[in-house]
Amino acid sequence: xxxxxxxxxxxxxxxxxxxxxxxxxxxxxxxxxxxxxxxxxxxxxxxxxxxxxxxxxxxxxxxxxxxxxxxxxxxxxxxxxxxxxxxxxxxxxxxxxxxxxxxxxxxxxxxxxxxxxxxxxxxxxxxxxxxxxxxxxxxxxxxxxxxxxxxxxxxxxxxxxxxxxxxxxxxxxxxxxxxxxx
Numbered sequence: 418x419x420x421x422x423x424x425x426x427x428x429x430x431x432x433x434x435x436x437x438x439x440x441x442x443x444x445x446x447x448x449x450x451x452x453x454x455x456x457x458x459x460x461x462x463x464x465x466x467x468x469x470x471x472x473x474x475x476x477x478x479x480x481x482x483x484x485x486x487x488x489x490x491x492x493x494x495x496x497x498x499x500x501x502x503x504x505x506x507x508x509x510x511x512x513x514x515x516x517x518x519x520x521x522x523x524x525x526x527x528x529x530x531x532x533x534x535x536x537x538x539x540x541x542x543x544x545x546x547x548x549x550x551x552x553x554x555x556x557x558x559x560x561x562x563x564x565x566x567x568x569x570x571x572x573x574x575x576x577x578x579x580x581x582x583x584x585x586x587x588x589x590x591x592x593x594x595x596x597x598x599x
Contacts, residue, residue, distance in 0.1 A: 419450045426456050435460035435489075441476035448484050458486050465490035466551055467499060467585040468525070493551040498522070500543045501529050521588075528584045535577055541567070549573045550581055 422434045436447055439461050448458045461481055465472050465488070472478040472488065481488040494500055496509070498517050505522040508514050529543065536546040548568035573581075 419447050423451055423454045423456050427454070433457070433459035435462060437462040438464075439477070441480045444477065444480050444484070444486065448486065458484070460487040460489050462489045462491055464492050466493045466495040467528070467547060467581060468495050468588050470582075470585075490551050494544060494547055498525060499529065499532065499547045501533060524588050528581065528588060531584060532581065535573065535581070539571060539573075541571070544568065546573065546581075550578055 419434070422431070425431045426434060434447075434451060434456060436444070436458065439447065444458070444461055451458050461477065463472050463477060465478075469492070472481075478488055480486070496513055496517070497503060503509055503517055503522055505519045505526065508519055508522055509517050532543045532546050536543050539546070541549075542564060544564050545568040548565060549572060
């Protein structure tokens with residue numbers, strides 16, 4: 418279907434080609450296929466957050482960087498788990514509840530507490546701190562859009578970013594999607 422997407426660009430139906438959940442191999446194949454037609458691969462939309470960093474580990478992020486493909490993170494807030502929205506005694510319902518269990522949220526609590534502490538030092542919310550590390554969220558309402566907008570225009574120090582990444586790496590990552598293995 419990459420040729421179909423290239424056809425759509427050539428026909429002026431779309432301006433760019435983006436993909437979602439592509440592995441390193443699939444990215445390279447799509448990039449090469451589009452390149453033969455003079456069309457760049459614009460983006461790869463993947464699950465990526467402080468606690469789910471598979472794109473860094475499986476070569477997807479480095480391939481995007483190498484080939485000039487924009488990596489777009491979905492769920493950079495880990496479905497709200499990194500914002501303090503959930504606690505060990507207040508876990509989400511539905512499918513999220515099977516991921517963000519009381520046990521998992523207990524392990525995540527030191528990271529969430531540190532995110533809050535750092536945010537207080539900058540006058541920022543936990544959401545804004547997290548988005549300073551892994552940006553590009555999708556807002557669901559005007560209130561979220563404003564909070565996300567307030568996440569830009571300032572930067573965490575390199576030490577703070579590394580501290581959060583290190584703390585996050587101590588938490589067993591949440592499960593991703595099987596499609597990432599294709």
